[in-house]
Amino acid sequence: MTFSATTVLVLALIAAVVIAIGLWAYSTANRLDRLHVRSDQSWQALDAALARRAVVARSVAMAIASPVSDPARSEQAKQLSALGAVAERAGRGDRETVENQLSSALSAIDIGMLRPQLVAELADAEARVLIARRFHNDAVRDTLALRTRRPVRLLHLGGTAPLPTYFEITERATPAASTGLSVDTIRTTARIVLFDENDRTLLMRGNDPKTPEVSFWFTVGGGVEPGESLRVAAVRELYEETGHRADPASLRGPIWRRVAVFPFNGDLIRSEELFFALRVRGFEPRAANQTTIERRSITGHQWCTAADIVALDQSCETVYPYHLDELLAEAAEAASGSVDPEVRSIR
Template sequence: MTVTTLLTLALVLLVSLVVLGGWSVLVANRLNRLHVRTDAAWAAVDSALARRSVVARAVAEVCPDQALATRLRTAADRAETADRDRREDEENAVGRLLAEWDRVALSPGLRAELEEAELRVILARRVHNDAVRDTLALRRHRAVRWLRLAGGAPPPTYFEIAEPEGGMDAAGTASLRLRPAARVLLVDPDDRLLLFEGIDPVRPTAPFWYTVGGGVEDGENPRTAAARELTEETGLAVAPAALVGPVWRRYAVYSFDEQETETEEWYFLLRIADQLAPDTSGFSDLERRTVLRHRWWDLDELAASDVTVYPVRLAEMLPEVLAGEWDGRTRTVH
């Protein structure tokens, strides 16, 4: 190899390192800005929720039903002091109690103050979740993971609570719809879990993984719906009684295809004795457009991965479900 060739290779390598280094610095700076944005958005959510708790106590002071007033004050206190893991449940408790209120009985001033506080929570939560989505999307890029450009910063998490009065669309009118759902934790003989990877049509660059299942139709109970969804999405037909559970309950508010949805999901467990190649021919048109692939996940591999998965603590919680017979309790997950 000639000296000229060596110099050329060295120059190419140097230029490549400079380009890679420059790109890495730009991406690292962008990630830092995204994390700062997410932290600021969470501070706004925290402030809006604290304001709602203050107004909730003011509402409790004028409530003629002392039992309801006491429950509301207690819920507001618990929400303000809850840690991040419990915050969603406690804030939802405040929201449910406020929903029980006859707002017509409130003074116009207090009613307007409550509605403003609730609106601030809606807007702050949506801004925060948008920031989380953008941050997670960049963190998932292979080069970002390989070069560890996120450093030691933990990935941000979504904040999901029910929006009052049916939520709010662009016109300021109610938009939230309730969608009960039933899901199946389908586990093979090697304790691997079947998950689907899907996308939101309006955010195709932010894929996520989720379990078998879907909405509960009119006239169905969650167990029957879970068995039906299992057949439609995998081709596996089982009697509803074969499903164990519900082992989990998950409450969430999410946006899909520009529709805000409130959901209560019931999770059932099914172990199968043989390997299964899922038959997805029963997918709906929407599923064919939004489901990218399916995969059997080893739980250790899933726990070590940084993919987005729902429920978010699935890999952490499932070993307890698989450890022995179900004890009859339905646990709340996020």
């Protein structure tokens, strides 16, 4: 049996189409799998952030509890504590309702009654919920956008995995992170994840002048002054804290954005931090032009590997941003590249 040239060509074209469809289906199924993993992980992060907010809410309830002479305040504390306990135990189906009730209860709290440290803790917990919810909803949106396409549905490329769902809750009407009652300073900060030729990153050691016994570690950087660009502010802070001069154009980024609320030197500060990446030849940092507060609060420095950062965390000296050891590879890749990556939010 022989085939004509036309038949062979038609069969070849059919085979090519089948192979192309197979490759597309395989790559799409893999992409869907990654998106489902991303949705699951983002929900786990959101669940953890919500759980932390519930714990902080119960701490707030304890702080505002008062004697029987103020029954209204005592009842508010009881309600907040009960809602926090329910939120910690709520299942996925009831979570939105419970968390909305907790948000409403927190909105009714007079922030002025709380210690600055507790205000900072509440603001940080709420900021983490906000960021985690956005990450989760972004992951759900991307998954649904691909999962609901007709070819994907017809070929059942999503398998039996359930469709992810959005998580919608109201945000506090007066979030502690932006209220004028307790937040003394709102600023934008430019930071640099600085690498040497051995992929070590430079961290500064410091403390709050009000609590000198508690040390923590952080990347080089500081507040942006009026009229400064982020890059100019970053290299200025780099020079002031380490004596190293850098070209603003050599910075890669911003690669990360982080919102932090914390007490420092008696004030409550809300800082929006933008991180750049930069690779330099290793050097011994020598402060060139520190401010008075920097001389009081910066006590040391260290070129660190990821393992060093883990060791610092385990020694109860917190490293900021959180999980920097896990983020270093991403920053190192950005520092070695020639294109600025897309900025993303971190903790």
